[in-house]
Amino acid sequence: MLTISPIPAFSDNYIWHLEHDGEHWVVDPGDASPVMAALGQNPLSGILITHHHLDHTGGIDALVERYHCPVYGPASVEGVTEPLEDGDEFHLLGATVRVIAVPGHTLDHLALLLTEPGSRDSPHLFCGDTLFAGGCGRLFEGTPTQMYHSLRRLSDLPPETQVYCAHEYTSANLRFAKAAEPGNAVLQNRLSQVDNLRAEGKPTLPSTIGEELATNPFLRCHIPAVARRAASHGAEDNSDEVEVFASLRKWKDNF
Numbered sequence: 001m002l003t004i005s006p007i008p009a010f011s012d013n014y015i016w017h018l019e020h021d022g023e024h025w026v027v028d029p030g031d032a033s034p035v036m037a038a039l040g041q042n043p044l045s046g047i048l049i050t051h052h053h054l055d056h057t058g059g060i061d062a063l064v065e066r067y068h069c070p071v072y073g074p075a076s077v078e079g080v081t082e083p084l085e086d087g088d089e090f091h092l093l094g095a096t097v098r099v100i101a102v103p104g105h106t107l108d109h110l111a112l113l114l115t116e117p118g119s120r121d122s123p124h125l126f127c128g129d130t131l132f133a134g135g136c137g138r139l140f141e142g143t144p145t146q147m148y149h150s151l152r153r154l155s156d157l158p159p160e161t162q163v164y165c166a167h168e169y170t171s172a173n174l175r176f177a178k179a180a181e182p183g184n185a186v187l188q189n190r191l192s193q194v195d196n197l198r199a200e201g202k203p204t205l206p207s208t209i210g211e212e213l214a215t216n217p218f219l220r221c222h223i224p225a226v227a228r229r230a231a232s233h234g235a236e237d238n239s240d241e242v243e244v245f246a247s248l249r250k251w252k253d254n255f
């Protein structure tokens with residue numbers, strides 16, 4: 001069985017730790033020391049990388065030096081030994097991994113979808129800084145059109161897909177979501193659940209694609225109530241989902 005647990009790093013990053021039959025992998029190790037502490041005596045078998053930002057890659061060198069393991073990720077990332085591209089498929093940890101290119105936050109951003117054949121477990125999506133619980137990443141390199149298309153590819157995954165983002169941003173994201181769609185009752189409920197989890201010091205992740213479709217304004221640009229709010233924050237044509245998305249993203253940047 002595949003087990004997935006968060007290794008907290010920096011102020012709000014999660015390095016996801018995957019274990020299956022005594023084999024250990026991590027996703028986006030921005031820092032090596034918390035990974036080594038979590039592994040204890042266990043060796044690291046490999047590293048998965050979603051994009052080039054330092055808080056996702058800063059631990060690669062020290063981990064490779066210590067464990068001599070392969071690094072799978074975008075070819076643009078220094079230290080990657082197994083470059084990945086959109087549509088690639090490979091096997092690890094008893095699962096099939098599918099690579100989905102999701103440019104927008106950065107141009108090299110990849111999402112990784114792990115599916116365990118024969119398991120009743122839902123697919124697991126590692127989406128870095130593209131899709132967040134209740135939000136999405138900032139547009140550092142890509143255009144709104146690219147990011148919107150990337151988010152659509154992720155939101156088309158089965159609703160039970162477990163979503164493992166790389167940051168604990170859920171509470172702040174849902175506060176913005178509430179401003180973008182004040183009448184959404186599911187969103188109000190989610191915000192109280194998230195506040196309870198945070199008060200107990202627990203992670204709010206993973207989320208699911210179904211939850212995101214119901215509460216994440218960046219996946220709800222086609223909903224008239226969201227489009228109307230976007231129009232009051234700059235969207236000139238609120239029948240254009242990309243334009244709604246772009247004005248929500250700009251509004252959130254200054255929220």
Ligand SMILES: [Zn+2]
Pocket residue numbers: 051053105129
């Ligand atoms: Zn990033």
